[in-house]
Amino acid sequence: MKNKKEDVKEIVKVDEEIKKDQKKEEIEINNIEDEIQGIVDGCINCGLCKSLCPVFKIMEEEYYSPRGKAIMFSERFIDKIVFECNLCKACEQKCPLKIKVWEAVRNAREVLNLKGKELEANKEMMDNIRQTGNPFGKGDKKTDKLYCC
Amino acid sequence: MIKLKSKDIVYRTDASQIIGNPLKVVIPKTINEVTNIVRLNQKIIPRGGGTGLVGGCVPNEGVVIDLSKLNKIIRFDERRKKIEVETGIVLDDLNEFLDNYSLEFPVKPSSHEVCTIGGMIATDAVGSRAIKYGKTSKWIEWIEIIDSQGKIIRKGKAEISDFTGLEGITGIIIRASLKLSPKVKRSASIISREEISDIIDIVREIRLNSEISMIEFFDKKVSGLLGLEKKYNLLIEYESDSGELKGDAYNRIMSLRDSTYPILAEKGYSRIEDPRMFLDKISDLIFWLEANKIPTFGHLGVGILHPCFSKEQEKKIPDLMRIVKRLRGQVTGEHGIGLLKKNFLDKTEKKLYESVKKRNDPKNKFNPEKII
Ligand SMILES: Cc1cc2nc3c(=O)[nH]c(=O)nc-3n(C[C@H](O)[C@H](O)[C@H](O)COP(=O)(O)OP(=O)(O)OC[C@H]3O[C@@H](n4cnc5c(N)ncnc54)[C@H](O)[C@@H]3O)c2cc1C
Ligand code: SF4
Ligand code: SF4
DSSP, X not given: OOOHXXXXXXXXXXXXXXXXXXXXXXXXXXXXXXXXXXXXXXXXXXXXXXXXXXXXXXXXSGGGSHHHHHHHHHTTOOOGGGGSOOOOXXXXXXXXXXXXXXXXXXXXXXXXXXXXOOOHHXXXXXXXXXXXXXXXXXXXXXXXXXXXX | OOOOOSGGGGGGOOTTOOOOXXXXXXXXXXXXXXXXXXXXXXXXXXXXXSOOSXXXXXXXXXXXXXXXXXXXXXXXXXXXXXXXXXXTOBHHHHHHHHHTTTEEOOOBOTTXXXXXXXXXXXXXXXXXXXXXXXXXXXXXXXXXXXXXXXXXXXXXXXXXXXXXXXXXXXXXXXXXXXXXXXXXXXXXXXXXXXXXXXXXXXXXXXXXOTTEEXXXXXXXXXXXXXXXOSSEEEXXXXXXXXXXXXXXXXXXXXHHHHTHHHHXXXXXXXXXXXXXXXXXXXXXXXXXXXXXXXXEEEEGGGTEEEEEEOTGGGGGHHHHXXXXXXXXXXXXXXXXXXXTTGGGOOHHHHHHHHHHHHHHOTTOOBSTTSOO
């Protein structure tokens, strides 16, 4: 049987480990944010990428444009709007400076995941993958094979 | 500066990269909504494609009104070659529609894929085909504007000069009737020369040729960056198949031409200017630019040059303006004044703008702090 002192010691240890993990996660988030900022660093705001972005073409609001996303990232502002992107790379193709906004978007999604701010639909999809091996949650058996893109 | 923590951050700047702060952003879907916004707010910044290079839609605490969703074609008269549009329509989208009828809106800024008709009217955009087609205002039959009380008023040809080139300081241009031109087959050629005097002679000789719709110039440094022969180069567009570059090769060179400024900006030369000069004075300016290692290109056919400055070179911009004025040129040929060029206006120009502003927007509601 553990005595009270040992219990406290254990709690302190667990607490320290949690803090260490949190610190690690913070550093990881910070590193990814640095990377995101670096990707859009050369963007000159010319807006030419808007002409090919399929999401902007439908939404017609600057928030959804590759340029809009690049501006947000340059200020380390990450919003759930990053889930409104097909990762189709048309922006990179159009950009005279070949800025990879799509890559920054992908990294930004990782930041939101690490912060626990992913979309409900994403959470559901990841749970499905973990439980059934596919994003749709089809089948009831747990599997070690994952079916995803 | 207030640190904005909302996605409205994206509306704090435009292609000028000047940073402002929007109090609010609204993106109306109908003209009715625009009139209500105008009635209910004190400080309004109209915005089209946000490709302006002088900070024309950079907000200072006002309400940014993004007109991109007001992009309908209202009426099209193929026979009379006229079209009525809402002004948020993007130039290339308009021309894609007109292509079905072998017509086009012929003024073509290099930002044609994203700039709106509203932005083009408000800046009286010029572009690479100016030698043949002139400025945007030449192709306007009438415009409808929303005034400071939220009333919609139609302005005919004789009255549009209070709005074209006024960069949104006199009202919101909401609808326009545009004249169109038949679409023609085009081709292009490149001419390279070692001496600037030879280039000027060629321009003088060909610029009145009605077959030619574009004479673009690239100095030696810019030519090198674009992968052209490292001489002075002219890109000449023909409205026939007289040019050597046709089809895909023509499209490629035009797209390279549209990328010139972004390519220079990426190399650090991100501050673009747009002086306009008489052809016989241009070589003096080019010599000065070369002596100061400032790369330049432009619409030489109409005397507009685009010197591009790096951060360290920006302190030379007042010198450039002094030289331009001394050579009897204009400090801006196409991009406008916005926030960037206010200080380079002389007293008479300022007075002129002030009186137009007072006449149309006495309460200073529209795009305050721009131009004057
Ligand atoms: C890569 C690149 C190349 C360019 N090439 C050229 C060129 O060749 N020739 C040229 O002339 N310009 C050029 N420009 C500058 C710019 O594209 C033009 O000035 C264009 O006309 C702006 O259109 P916009 O819809 O983006 O306007 P915005 O940038 O949104 O606005 C420009 C100004 O117009 C006002 N405005 C916009 N819409 C309205 C409206 N409906 N009613 C009232 N005011 C309004 C704004 O308040 C602002 O002052 C270029 C820019 C870039 C980034
Ligand atoms: S990758 Fe995303 S931002 Fe880029 S063009 Fe495609 S949808 Fe738009
Ligand atoms: S991502 Fe490229 S095309 Fe888009 S605004 Fe930035 S520099 Fe221009």
